Amino acid sequence: MILPTVHRSLRRGDLARLVAEIARTAPEAAAPAVEALEAGNVDALLDQEAAVEVVRGCGGAPAALPLPLLWYVPIRAELRAGGERAVDLADYAASVALAFVRVQATHLGARGEADLVAWRRAIAGLPTDTTARAERAADCAALALWWAGCFPQRVARRGGAGLVRAYLPFAASALHEAASQIAARAPEVADLLSRASTRIEALHQALRSTSVDYLGPEAHTSRGRLQRYLFRLGRAN
Numbered sequence: 095m096i097l098p099t100v101h102r103s104l105r106r107g108d109l110a111r112l113v114a115e116i117a118r119t120a121p122e123a124a125a126p127a128v129e130a131l132e133a134g135n136v137d138a139l140l141d142q143e144a145a146v147e148v149v150r151g152c153g154g155a156p157a158a159l160p161l162p163l164l165w166y167v168p169i170r171a172e173l174r175a176g177g178e179r180a181v182d183l184a185d186y187a188a189s190v191a192l193a194f195v196r197v198q199a200t201h202l203g204a205r206g207e208a209d210l211v212a213w214r215r216a217i218a219g220l221p222t223d224t225t226a227r228a229e230r231a232a233d234c235a236a237l238a239l240w241w242a243g244c245f246p247q248r249v250a251r252r253g254g255a256g257l258v259r260a261y262l263p264f265a266a267s268a269l270h271e272a273a274s275q276i277a278a279r280a281p282e283v284a285d286l287l288s289r290a291s292t293r294i295e296a297l298h299q300a301l302r303s304t305s306v307d308y309l310g311p312e313a314h315t316s317r318g319r320l321q322r323y324l325f326r327l328g329r330a331n
Contacts, residue, residue: 166188208212228271232272239262242302297322
């Protein structure tokens with residue numbers, strides 16, 4: 095089961111690199127960034143506009159900042175812009191992206207409606223009111239959210255734009271089911287999954303916006319990936 099892990103995994107060295115990039119590209123914003131880092135106020139640092147501006151446009155290889163920051167900071171910003179200030183939901187969306195982004199798409203499959211059918215069967219194949227069923231439902235939901243948010247073009251190529259939209263209610267329903275399965279055994283996790291199910295549109299939009307910046311608009315094609323790499327390489331030099 096994918097749970098929020100990015101925030102607690104950030105090290106001081108990661109944050110120091112972010113501050114160094116802020117100082118390099120926006121010297122006028124360096125003092126507040128340093129102050130937040132020295133005070134241990136991680137959230138204040140990550141939510142600074144200068145931090146968001148530094149991270150945006152730094153995605154892809156090569157990158158000057160750690161991968162978790164490249165996803166987490168802009169996702170937080172996107173959700174805040176939409177009125178969602180729950181840090182754990184931003185953390186969850188970033189954790190979903192990081193859990194799958196390094197896995198080759200061909201290993202995860204994207205066969206249109208067959209995915210939804212297979213995911214539903216996989217969940218239904220386990221007994222109700224069990225942790226195993228909750229974990230499978232949560233994982234299938236995360237996978238659907240990841241495809242819809244990070245690779246919608248690939249999904250649409252196989253099943254049309256409507257299939258991308260179909261992934262979202264499925265993800266919301268699977269998250270809700272996972273929450274209900276473990277409400278008595280793990281109420282805090284259940285609460286997170288339940289809130290995520292009600293904010294699936296916002297999570298999708300945050301992933302979509304961030305993925306365009308990090309992966310590029312044509313991440314599902316070899317040409318798009320090559321163009322993105324060459325662009326980043328030119329910026330790094």
